[in-house]
Amino acid sequence: MKTLSLDLRERIVEAYDAQQSTREEVADRFRVSLGMVKKLLQQRRKTNELGHRHRYSGRKAKILPEYGDKLGKLVAAQPDLTLEQIKAKLGMVCTVPAVHYALLALGLTYKKRRSTRPNKTGPMSPKRGASGRPARASWPPIGLSSSTNRRPKRT
Numbered sequence: 001m002k003t004l005s006l007d008l009r010e011r012i013v014e015a016y017d018a019q020q021s022t023r024e025e026v027a028d029r030f031r032v033s034l035g036m037v038k039k040l041l042q043q044r045r046k047t048n049e050l051g052h053r054h055r056y057s058g059r060k061a062k063i064l065p066e067y068g069d070k071l072g073k074l075v076a077a078q079p080d081l082t083l084e085q086i087k088a089k090l091g092m093v094c095t096v097p098a099v100h101y102a103l104l105a106l107g108l109t110y111k112k113r114r115s116t117r118p119n120k121t122g123p124m125s126p127k128r129g130a131s132g133r134p135a136r137a138s139w140p141p142i143g144l145s146s147s148t149n150r151r152p153k154r155t
Contacts, residue, residue, distance in 0.1 A: 004032065009050040013040055063094060063102040071099075075108050 004012075008030065015026050016037065023041075027034045044050055070090055074081070081089070083096045083103075092099065 003052055003054075004036070006051055009040055012037060013044060013050060016041065061102075061105070063092070063098055064105055067092060067102065068106060071102060072106060072108065075103065 012026060012030050012032065015021065015029065016023060021029070023037045024034055027037045040050060043053070067090055071086070074086060074089060083099045086092075086103075087094070087096060087099050
């Protein structure tokens with residue numbers, strides 16, 4: 001649903017303020033819901049404004065205002081801490097994913113990285129000897145699997 005224009009919001013409130021009709025009649029006249037009329041009146045009463053309030057919507061950050069500086073200093077001093085350790089050192093009362101999102105919002109990384117290239121990985125066990133019987137074809141045969149659609153394609 002589209003947001004109401006500021007002009008329409010003002011006309012709705014003016015019509016109610018004129019005391020010529022009830023909230024229900026104002027809603028019918030301007031073809032909006034009764035809830036919208038109530039919301040506009042409440043918004044004007046609380047903020048003395050009728051404009052859009054999208055910028056105020058959504059969940060507010062609780063960790064960053066309180067721990068933002070401390071997080072930055074701790075990660076700079078000890079970059080190899082895990083999220084759990086960061087949470088414990090700062091005495092944070094939140095979840096581990098909340099610490100993760102706070103670090104992302106600050107643009108900090110916490111992932112441990114190797115300073116050298118990883119070693120080449122290879123087989124850990126020696127190869128088994130031949131069993132004496134001929135090699136069997138792989139199953140399922142190439143081109144056939146349980147997810148293969150066997151019906152012909154439409155043309």
